Amino acid sequence: MTVATPAALAKVRGPVLGIPHLLQLRFNPIGHNAFLRAAYGEVYRLNAFGVRILVTAGADMAEQVLVNRDRAFANGPAWSHFIGPFFHRGIMLLDFDEHLHHRRILQHAFTNDALRSYHAVMAPHIRKNLEEWEGEQHPRLHHLFKALTLDLALETFVGVDLSAAEQREVNQAFIAAVRAGTSLVRKNIPGTPWAKGLRARAFLEDFFCSHLAAKRRDGGADLFAQLCRAQSEDGHGFSDDDIVNHMIFLLMAAHDTTTITMSSMAYHLATHPEWQERARAESVAAGDVDYDGVLGLEVLDRVMKESMRLCSPVPSLPRVAVRDTEVGGFRVPAGSFVTVSPYMNHYLPELWPDPTRFDPDRFAPERREDRSHRLAFEPFGAGVHKCIGMHFAGMQVRAIFHELLRRYRWSVPEGYVWPIDLTALPYPRDGVPVTLERIRP
Template sequence: MTVARAIRERVPPLTAIPLPRAVDRRLLDQRWPVRELAAPPPGSGLAPVLGDAGAPVLGHAIDSMRFGLDFALHRYAKYGPVSWMGAFGQRIVVLAGPDATQAVLVNRDKAFSQEGWRVFIERFFHRGLMLLDFEEHHLHRRIMQEAFTRDKLAVYLRQAAPVLRAGVSAWGGDRRLRLYWLLKRLTLDVASRVFMDMPPGADAEALNRAFVGTVRAATALVRVPVPGGRWAAGLHGRRVLERYFTEKLPSKRRSGGADLFSALCHARGDDGAEFTDDDVVNHMIFLMMAAHDTATITSSAVAYHLAKHPEWQERARAESLALGGDLPDLEALESLRTLDLVIKEALRLTAPVPSLPRMTVRDTEVLGHYLPAGTLCNVSPNTNHYSPDHWTNPHAFDPERFAEGRREDKSHRFAWMPFGGGAHKCIGMHFGTNEVKLLMHEMLRTYRWSVPEDYRLKWDYVSLPVPVDGLTVHLKRLR
């Protein structure tokens, strides 16, 4: 029996994948010819990477965006941790599971570069920290770290707290609403205040449209600026953001403010190195996007699971109410143990960044499979987060899996990786986690919220995950 035939015969049944429409089931279960990515060098002892191209031109791009997690898990079950697929007019090697992830993100031989990200978002997030490589990345990260010390984090959270309290309180109560969009506006207000010392609401709509345009452009199927298309909207959004931050930069250079924008303008490395004006603008565009988009996704996921599991909502609320009415500081937030467990589980079930692209800069191997230089790769955190080898009943909501005594996240270094890993692990992960905790604290002390028992949140994976219906909840004010 050939390897290709063996793979075809071990395709998993789709009974575990919730596809009510027959057309969806047929799309995901479509069989394509299995082929090698490239022949390994003679005598290397390496195996070829197997996979399939999918539909002409589009490949599996539509499947990946439409089915998200289900598509990733189906491919992993079919091909294993190293495979390739066609998408966006090219071949992409998918590296899934903790072991494959570790080989790529630890990157001991520096065979994997951030060029993979640049393929998708270079035009919109030019020279953001995540797009830099090797020594240049190390230099920029070392300078930027000055803006993310624990002391700075405490200041940022003190600035965010009144914005979140006022914003959450203004929602009203005893009504149904699409929570995702309220959270997105609120996290942008926080980013504006903390990162730029800008009052909530100022220029918010224009900035929000610009960020949405740049993020969604990354997965545009038509990658030319056709009027009305996502690529054109992304390019327009980038111009808006460049103009905005460039205009603000001179005053930030002159000021000694406590906001992140000012901190980047004045940050110095150990050797005295500092950012140029272009560096500051590029980093601000990337950090503003990353801060408010990932915080919105995570807080939406947390709110959903607390609505579906009211016993956890009440447990978390008791801890928040026990803090009293003062705005919590960093130490108070760290005492909210239940929220900590729930946030970690929400991040496991819905990774805010579900794919981490890379490019091979030289011939290399992963788990004994040959990858030639110039191969576009994608690491899949979602697959790791649902691995039955590392998680008990991985599809279940079970925050206690992160509690001391279990710590399933310690089963492998890359079993839980919502913030990435290796040299490019998210520099703002502590701020982001505490911002979500602060936001949920304010919701818990102000409202009780619920969803119908049969409600299931569906995520749109066109770019970063977004609730298809905006996360419709019933919100009731406590007092």
């Protein structure tokens, strides 16, 4: 790619936006972003979490930054600023040749065969967990999905027999590590989420280290065992430290993203009961399904995609320029933070007609609005860091909803709108309260 000479590049203009705009973006992301674009153009500057960020809009700039053909942008310095102390050496925080080396090994844990075995492990746990919802008449679905995802992670990812107390301890450590990334106080001051996150990281390192030797020896169908035996084509495997770092990162990468995807699906299916019935009819007709059957649930696939379009689980993807470069014709000095926002881009009317409407058939073969641009639909990112767990997530979420739809019908009062909060990853402040009704065959 040719980079224009610095003199030919425009400087990003307009004020550096601060906390009032950050708050508006948090509670009214779509409306306020549209306002900022109209006022300041395709690239604007925002102070957030202690750094100045160039916020970009549109699929062309997303492609330039994420596909990163001229290797001008790096992940490590960007993500480390937010989550480094808790998830350091996770693959998303590695760059260039080192990243490629780790990714080649890691992808052996995400082959079709590996996914098939994860499905076999998780399927009975999904059914058991959902049966336990029977007593819940007015649950907050986001909380139930969170608990279910953690439960499945212990079985599918960790695969170690733990007492209930140990499970609780691992879960709590893990939640603390995730929460720490968005702590407002970013120092090790006792009592703050940051300090709790550091303690949790140390606990998780000890936990995985203590089970490593047995896992290497005994193997298993879980992700931890897969990482122990994963090797690249040239015979390289992971060191003990690599396995611990990747396990901690993978748990984090999978957890909140999958939970918010399911909450978004549940919310949209509750506010569009005709779609809930359509998805249920597909699942009831399919009956008990295996791994291939889960992948064949097409209505559910469209519902999942449309729910991720309307609420992208990772709303912003940060990068740091490793040298002077440009984006969209604007000057980007070395060291600048730049973000691409799948969340905002998914509402661009030039890519998505009537963008606020829930319309899963956008993804039907005869419409395929996601093909309006290579980067039109980017919930899993793009380029070399594109989500390695994309197919895992698709399988897990569809497997859960398939069983959920066959067992329960859920509804919300007329006119209900979920209060989405975009402080870090999106979450519904009210947990999505619903009325749940058991369906008897």
